[in-house]
Amino acid sequence: MIRKIIHIDEKKCNGCGACAAACHEGAIAMVDGKAKLMREDYCDGLGDCLPACPADAITFVEREAAAYDAQAVRKSKEEKHCLPCGCPGTQSRSIKHEVPDFHVGQEAQSRLSQWPVQIKLAPVNAPYFKEAKLLIAATCSAYAYANFHENFIKGHVVLVGCPKLDGVDYAEKLSAIISSNDIKSVTVVRMEVPCCGGLEKAAITALKNSGKFIPWQVVTISTEGKILD
Numbered sequence: 001m002i003r004k005i006i007h008i009d010e011k012k013c014n015g016c017g018a019c020a021a022a023c024h025e026g027a028i029a030m031v032d033g034k035a036k037l038m039r040e041d042y043c044d045g046l047g048d049c050l051p052a053c054p055a056d057a058i059t060f061v062e063r064e065a066a067a068y069d070a071q072a073v074r075k076s077k078e079e080k081h082c083l084p085c086g087c088p089g090t091q092s093r094s095i096k097h098e099v100p101d102f103h104v105g106q107e108a109q110s111r112l113s114q115w116p117v118q119i120k121l122a123p124v125n126a127p128y129f130k131e132a133k134l135l136i137a138a139t140c141s142a143y144a145y146a147n148f149h150e151n152f153i154k155g156h157v158v159l160v161g162c163p164k165l166d167g168v169d170y171a172e173k174l175s176a177i178i179s180s181n182d183i184k185s186v187t188v189v190r191m192e193v194p195c196c197g198g199l200e201k202a203a204i205t206a207l208k209n210s211g212k213f214i215p216w217q218v219v220t221i222s223t224e225g226k227i228l229d
Helices: 018-022 070-079 092-098 148-153 171-180 194-210
Strands: 002-008 028-031 034-037 058-064 132-138 157-161 183-191 216-221
Touching: 002 034, 018 028, 132 148, 132 171, 132 194, 148 183, 171 183, 171 194, 183 194, 194 216
Parallel strands: 132 157, 132 183, 183 216
Antiparallel strands: 002 058, 028 034
16 A cells, blocks of 8 residues: 655664654664664554654655554564553563652752743743843753753743754744843753754854844753763
8 A cells, every 4th residue: 555654764874773762663673773664564654753863864755565553563562561652661560669759849949930931932022031141952952961950041041942843943033032132141052963953053043143242152962961062
């Protein structure tokens, strides 16, 4: 049958394995350092693997392919003792020993001072932009870097976004915000992956478009959660 299915460009694939981890159906595996679609009938065509790929090596195509077999996927998961999310399962009696017991009052203090934080949702003019130290951050960076609130959010107005997932160029929105407000400094926090380059480029373009001299810096976080020089 002709249907939508993923295509992996082996030349672009960097062998990180992120797509295989993101594929809940187990259709993708790493072979000789490259991602491969191992089972066409395991690929549901929803593309959970696409946003996980840092090298833009995965696309959708329409071609002759085996139909998606949900029953086969379910059976494979059961045989591997997997949870519905695709993660390796454990006996329920052991989970309580492995998962931290969270209680209200034990969480770290949030340093977030304003809302909303998404670039697409943020207003161009708001009182909190007055004399603000602006933090423009990639969405993933807050998850990758453990002390994000203390080291980056504290004392800053925060705008976050992912150009790959949102599919937009933030330059126009950021230009309007920086031009219309008394911004004191700009810090861009991005991940080392290529798709974050769009966020850095948009911020630099916005600074140039503003015609203002504003101190700025770019901080890059590795996929291991370390600050890169």
